[in-house]
Amino acid sequence: MKPTVYVTRNDYARIGLDLLKEECELTIWDEPSPVPREEFMKNVAGKDAIFCSLNDRIDKELLDQAGPSLKVIGTISVGFDHIDLKQCRERGIRVGYTPEVLTDATAELTIALLLATARRLLEANKEAHTGGWKSWSPMWMCGTSIKNSVVGIVGFGRIGQEIAKRLVPFKPAQIQFCSRSDKCLTAEELGVTQIPFDELVETSDFIIVACSYNMETANMFNDSVFSRMRPSTILINTSRGGIIDQHDLIHALKAGKIRAAGLDVTTPEPLPLDNPLLHMSNVVVLPHIGSADVETRTEMSRITACNIISGLKGVKMISEI
Numbered sequence: 001m002k003p004t005v006y007v008t009r010n011d012y013a014r015i016g017l018d019l020l021k022e023e024c025e026l027t028i029w030d031e032p033s034p035v036p037r038e039e040f041m042k043n044v045a046g047k048d049a050i051f052c053s054l055n056d057r058i059d060k061e062l063l064d065q066a067g068p069s070l071k072v073i074g075t076i077s078v079g080f081d082h083i084d085l086k087q088c089r090e091r092g093i094r095v096g097y098t099p100e101v102l103t104d105a106t107a108e109l110t111i112a113l114l115l116a117t118a119r120r121l122l123e124a125n126k127e128a129h130t131g132g133w134k135s136w137s138p139m140w141m142c143g144t145s146i147k148n149s150v151v152g153i154v155g156f157g158r159i160g161q162e163i164a165k166r167l168v169p170f171k172p173a174q175i176q177f178c179s180r181s182d183k184c185l186t187a188e189e190l191g192v193t194q195i196p197f198d199e200l201v202e203t204s205d206f207i208i209v210a211c212s213y214n215m216e217t218a219n220m221f222n223d224s225v226f227s228r229m230r231p232s233t234i235l236i237n238t239s240r241g242g243i244i245d246q247h248d249l250i251h252a253l254k255a256g257k258i259r260a261a262g263l264d265v266t267t268p269e270p271l272p273l274d275n276p277l278l279h280m281s282n283v284v285v286l287p288h289i290g291s292a293d294v295e296t297r298t299e300m301s302r303i304t305a306c307n308i309i310s311g312l313k314g315v316k317m318i319s320e321i
Contacts, residue, residue, distance in 0.1 A: 005020055
C-alpha cells in the first residue's frame with residue numbers, strides 16, 4: 001500500500017501535489033485557506049506524513065492525534081517555529097523545510113518594502129487617487145534616501161547577506177550588521193561591518209530585521225530598544241512578526257521615537273482591520289509576501305514534496321531540519 005499524506009490546503013503549487021500523488025495517497029483540505037484546527041486533528045490520525053505551511057501548528061496535541069504512524073513532516077517555509085521540533089525528535093519524526101530557494105525573492109521584497117516605506121510610495125499613491133495631489137510642490141511627499149545613510153541588518157544569514165548585496169548600488173555610507181555568530185570573513189568579502197546589536201540600533205538610519213524567530217529574538221524590538229533608536233530611523237521587518245513587540249512599536253511610532261515602519265510580517269496574521277498599524281500614514285503593511293513570486297513558490301512546493309518522499313523512503317532530504 002502507498003503511504004498516506006495529509007495536505008493542509010488545496011492551493012499549493014500543483015507540481016508538489018502531483019509528485020506526491022505518484023508515490024502516495026493524499027488527503028487534502030479542499031479549500032485555499034488554512035485547515036481549521038478541528039478538521040486537521042480529525043484527519044491527521046494514522047497518516048504517514050504531513051504537507052503543511054507556517055499557518056499550521058504542529059504541537060504535542062496534534063502529534064498525539066497523528067499517532068505512531070507519522071514519520072515525516074514537510075513544511076513549505078524557511079521558518080519552523082510552528083513545529084514542536086523537540087516532540088518530533090523524541091518521536092523520530094523527520095522534518096523537511098525550504099530554506100534556500102526563497103532567499104532571493106525575500107531579499108528583493110525587503111528592498112522593495114524599504115523603498116516603499118522610505119520614499120512614502122503608498123502614501124503618495126493614495127494622495128494621487130483621493131485628490132491630495134494638487135500640483136508639484138518642492139517639499140511635499142519628500143521621503144528619505146538610502147544614499148549616504150547607515151543601514152543596519154539584524155541577522156546575517158543567507159537572506160541578510162543577499163539584502164546587503166542589493167543595498168550596495170544605492171550607495172549607503174555604511175552597511176552594518178549584527179549576528180549571533182562571527183561573520184568577519186563574510187563581512188570583509190561584502191564590505192560591511194559587524195557590530196553589537198546595541199550599537200546598531202543606536203547608529204542606524206534604516207534597520208532591517210532578517211534574523212530567525214526563537215526564544216532569544218522574541219520581542220527583541222521593544223520599548224527599551226525603540227527609545228535608543230534615532231527619531232529618523234525607519235524599521236523594516238520581513239522575518240517574523242513576533243520579533244517586534246507590536247504594542248511598543250505602535251507607541252514608538254505615535255510618540256515619534258522612530259520615523260516609520262515597513263512590515264511584511266505581523267502578529268497576528270492577518271492583522272485585524274482596526275489595528276492602528278493599518279491606519280498610520282508612516283507604516284507600510286504587506287500580507288507576508290516575502291517569497292511570493294511564482295517561480296519561488298512553485299519550487300518550494302516541489303522541494304516540500306521531495307522532502308516528504310525522501311523522508312518516507314528513509315533517504316537524504318533536499319533540506320532537513
